[in-house]
Amino acid sequence: xxxxxxxxxxxxxxxxxxxxxxxxxxxxxxxxxxxxxxxxxxxxxxxxxxxxxxxxxxxxxxxxxxxxxxxxxxxxxxxxxxxxxxxxxxxxxxxxxxxxxxxxxxxxxxxxxxxxxxxxxxxxxxxxxxxxxxxxxxxxxxxxxxxxxxxxxxxxxxxxxxxxxxxxxxxxxxxxxxxxxxxxxxxxxxxxxxxxxxxxxxxxxxxxxxxxxxxxxxxxxxxxxxxxxxxxxxxxxxxxxxxxxxxxxxxxxxxxxxxxxxxxxxxxxxxxxxxxxxxxxxxxxxxxxxxxxxxxxxx
Amino acid sequence: xxxxxxxxxxxxxxxxxxxxxxxxxxxxxxxxxxxxxxxxxxxxxxxxxxxxxxxxxxxxxxxxxxxxxxxxxxxxxxxxxxxxxxxxxxxxxxxxxxxxxxxxxxxxxxxxxxxxxxxxxxxxxxxxxxxxxxxxxxxxxxxxxxxxxxxxxxxxxxxxxxxxxxxxxxxxxxxxxxxxxxxxxxxxxxxxxxxxxxxxxxxxxxxxxxxxxxxxxxxxxxxxxxxxxxxxxxxxxxxxxxxxxxxxxxxxxxxxxxxxxxxxxxxxxxxxxx
Numbered sequence: 001x002x003x004x005x006x007x008x009x010x011x012x013x014x015x016x017x018x019x020x021x022x023x024x025x026x027x028x029x030x031x032x033x034x035x036x037x038x039x040x041x042x043x044x045x046x047x048x049x050x051x052x053x054x055x056x057x058x059x060x061x062x063x064x065x066x067x068x069x070x071x072x073x074x075x076x077x078x079x080x081x082x083x084x085x086x087x088x089x090x091x092x093x094x095x096x097x098x099x100x101x102x103x104x105x106x107x108x109x110x111x112x113x114x115x116x117x118x119x120x121x122x123x124x125x126x127x128x129x130x131x132x133x134x135x136x137x138x139x140x141x142x143x144x145x146x147x148x149x150x151x152x153x154x155x156x157x158x159x160x161x162x163x164x165x166x167x168x169x170x171x172x173x174x175x176x177x178x179x180x181x182x183x184x185x186x187x188x189x190x191x192x193x194x195x196x197x198x199x200x201x202x203x204x205x206x207x208x209x210x211x212x213x214x215x216x217x218x219x220x221x222x223x224x225x226x227x228x229x230x231x232x233x234x235x236x237x238x239x240x241x242x243x244x245x246x247x248x249x250x251x252x253x254x255x256x257x258x259x260x261x262x263x264x265x266x267x268x269x270x271x272x273x274x275x276x277x278x279x280x281x282x283x284x285x286x287x288x289x290x291x292x293x294x295x296x297x298x299x
Numbered sequence: 300x301x302x303x304x305x306x307x308x309x310x311x312x313x314x315x316x317x318x319x320x321x322x323x324x325x326x327x328x329x330x331x332x333x334x335x336x337x338x339x340x341x342x343x344x345x346x347x348x349x350x351x352x353x354x355x356x357x358x359x360x361x362x363x364x365x366x367x368x369x370x371x372x373x374x375x376x377x378x379x380x381x382x383x384x385x386x387x388x389x390x391x392x393x394x395x396x397x398x399x400x401x402x403x404x405x406x407x408x409x410x411x412x413x414x415x416x417x418x419x420x421x422x423x424x425x426x427x428x429x430x431x432x433x434x435x436x437x438x439x440x441x442x443x444x445x446x447x448x449x450x451x452x453x454x455x456x457x458x459x460x461x462x463x464x465x466x467x468x469x470x471x472x473x474x475x476x477x478x479x480x481x482x483x484x485x486x487x488x489x490x491x492x493x494x495x496x497x498x499x500x501x502x503x504x505x506x507x508x509x510x511x512x513x514x515x516x517x518x519x520x521x522x523x524x525x526x527x528x529x530x531x532x533x534x535x536x537x538x539x540x541x542x543x544x545x546x547x548x549x550x551x552x553x554x555x556x557x558x559x560x561x562x563x564x565x566x567x568x569x570x571x572x573x
Contacts, residue, residue, distance in 0.1 A: 008401055015477050016400025022383075023391035023447045024406070030444040031413055034424035041423065052427060099313050106314075113318045115563070116325060119552050121506035123524035124545040127531060128328045131538045136342035138327055170320070202306055231417060234508040238528055254419055261423045262513060268423060275419040282417050 041272035048268065061273035071274065073248045074256040077161060081232055081252065085165050085172075086225040092173040093221065097180035098210060115178070117171040122234040129167045130154060130239065154239065157249035164235050164250060172228065176221045183217040184210070226285045230278065233258065253278050332356070332543040339539045355543035362540065363533070365518055369526035370547070376441045376522060377504035383446040384500045385493050391447065392455025393481060396462070407456075413449040418509070426513050436517040441510065445503075451496045458492040459485070495562040502552060523548045 017024070042061055044054040065071055096114065100107055117125065132138045133153035140150030153163040187210070195209050211218075233254040236244060242263070244251030253274070261271035326346055331339060332355055334348040343349075360366050394400070395407050425444055426435075434440035462485065470480040486493075508524045515521060521529065527544055534540045556563060 008399065012398070013400050016394050016398045016403065018478070019390045019394035019398060019481075020400075020406060022387035023410070023452060026387075026444065026447045027409065027413065029428070030425060031416065031421060032409075034421035034428065035416065037424035037427070038420050095313070096317060099310050102310050104307065104310055104314070110314050110318055112560070113321055115556070116321055119502070119556050120325075120549050121508070121524055121552075123506070123508050123527050124549050125324075127527065127541055127545050128324050130531075131331065131542065132324060132327060134342075134538075138323075138344055141342070141344045170324075174321070227417070231419065237508070237512075238531075241532070257419055257422075258509075258513075262426070272420075272423050275417075275423065279417050279420045283415060286415050 038272045038276060041269045042276050043273075044269045045266060046268040046272075047266055049265075054269075057269070061270045062277070064270060065274060065277065070248065070251065070256060071253075074244070074251045074253045077249070077251055078230060078232065078253045081161065081165060082226060082229040085169055085229050086222060088165075089169045089173045089176060089225060090218065090221050092169060093176035093180050094211075094214070094218070096173065096177045097184055098206060100177070100181060101184040111178075111181075114174045116174075118175045118178075120171075122171075123238060125167065125171050126235050126238040129163070133163055155246055157245075157247040160239065160246055160249045164232075164239060168229075168232070168235060172225070176225070179221060180214065180217060183214055187213045223286060223288075227282055230254075230282050230285075328542045328545060331538055332546050334539050336537060336539055340536075355539045356547070359530075359540050359544045359547070363526075363530055363544075365521065365526065366530075366544070368519060369521050369523050372438075372520060373505060373523040374551075376438060377501050379438070380442045380445060380504045381497055381501045383442065384448055384451065385497055387447045388451040388496065389455050389486060389489060389493065390481070391452045392457075393459050393485060395452070395456045396459035397467075398477070410449045410452050414453070422509070422513060429514060434514075436515055436520045438520075440514045441522070445510070448500060448503075451500065454496065455489075455492060458489060462488070491562070494559060498555060498559055498562055501555065505552060 040054075043056060043058060045057050045060075047053045047055070100110060100114075134140075135150070135152055135155075139153070143150050151159045153159055191209055191213065192205060195205050200208065231254050232252045236250045236252050236255045237258070240246070240250045240255075242255075242259070244255050244259070257271045257274050257278070260267040260274065330346045330348060333351050333353070335350050335352055335354075338349055391410075395403060395410075429435050429440045429444070432440075434443070466484055466488070467480050470484045471477075475483065506524065507522070508528075511522045511525045515525065518529070527541075527548060530544055531541050
């Protein structure tokens with residue numbers, strides 16, 4: 001359906017663009033231009049010394065990506081991280097929300113407590129966990145108390161990434177729990193009543209009523225989780241002092257992009273290419289989610 | 300939902316166990332910030348300090364002369380950035396909801412598309428653009444690129460779509476211009492939406508680690524997350540100092556939360572409905 005072209009008065013145009021001006025300025029200078037610039041950079045070798053100079057290299061940066069061992073390690077670490085953290089935090093968020101929604105006394109108190117990690121910055125949380133992960137620290141002591149062996153959490157390549165996973169599941173689940181909780185409160189009681197008449201117990205109601213009703217929210221939570229986990233950076237950076245160590249075990253894609261862009265010389269174009277590939281991966285995931293939950297967004 | 304006794308007990312056990320799991324890191328951090336270095340080195344696991352001391356909170360300001368400056372930088376950037384966001388996101392959201400002008404639809408689609416661009420793509424070019432502008436190591440370099448936020452433009456648009464038209468019509472009869480109507484009538488009535496937005500924008504600026512890491516290299520211009528990371532490097536085993544500094548850093552957001560608790564939930568719920 002094509003609408004009749006509307007005529008605008010000069011006043012309307014001026015008014016509309018006055019209101020939009022700050023947004024248009026930032027969009028143009030710090031988002032649209034950078035995206036085009038990033039595409040340009042990804043086809044060039046960039047030297048920063050003495051003002052940026054660009055040397056056209058065609059698809060070299062993208063080809064190099066396939067042969068870069070550190071990129072493979074970073075990708076593998078990121079995938080491991082995504083595959084474990086996203087389901088774990090989603091499940092934890094769902095269970096906590098369902099438990100909180102059961103109408104027990106003190107719900108408000110628990111909500112406030114659970115929300116604390118969401119309020120705290122990643123830098124502070126990472127420092128607190130590094131202190132707890134200390135070889136002589138709280139976590140190893142607690143493990144020792146129940147007869148389990150301690151780990152060199154920060155120094156052992158086998159456990160450094162799981163240490164970050166544990167920390168981030170703990171710190172992001174409550175945020176998603178809040179989203180679930182809001183959705184749970186929108187499920188009409190009549191649905192549960194019907195299930196009750198059919199003789200469903202608590203777990204049956206959870207699996208056969210709650211979980212299906214929450215499907216659209218779950219897909220949203222999963223995609224938000226995917227976007228967030230693919231971009232893991234702060235925690236790895238602080239944990240490893242920017243190196244991605246020990247032995248590249250906490251090296252993530254974004255940390256590697258950062259290193260190539262700002263720590264190594266002459267690899268900025270390569271870093272831009274890597275960032276574009278990451279963006280495409282995330283974009284595909286987002287589009288898939290949009291497609292799955294289309295009926296939801298249309299209301 | 301009614302449940303039997305045993306079911307209730309299990310639910311309470313889950314709730315309490317997870318509350319403990321959430322609280323332990325914070326309690327441990329608070330307790331460490333009041334301990335002496337001696338006690339920290341011993342590595343005992345008592346949550347109540349043997350020699351309770353406030354000295355760490357004094358020492359961090361003495362040992363790290365820039366600490367107050369970092370605190371100021373963080374506050375300045377977060378507060379100015381939040382005010383600009385509130386203003387500009389609302390203006391854009393209002394225009395997209397209420398005004399008619401050419402290119403409105405394309406702008407709206409553009410803003411929705413921007414929501415999907417991960418920050419890593421624009422991070423490198425932004426660095427080069429800020430470098431060209433001479434904005435590295437400046438407040439404007441930290442604030443201007445983030446003075447609008449596509450998510451909240453979208454949120455404000457949704458808010459203004461449901462805003463009663465009659466109020467604006469009355470205002471225009473009284474001879475107010477659109478800008479006048481917006482500032483005098485519309486914005487004051489948008490307080491709940493603004494409050495939810497303010498909290499999230501403020502937290503975004505306050506907690507941001509990556510942007511300052513890239514834009515700022517001058518120690519005087521550090522924000523707290525960056526300063527904290529440097530501080531940790533300097534006082535590597537002085538966990539009593541590091542934890543005290545972390546607590547100072549966490550306080551402002553906790554205070555915000557204490558006052559604006561309900562807007563947090565509102566803001567998150569909105570994110571879920573996007």
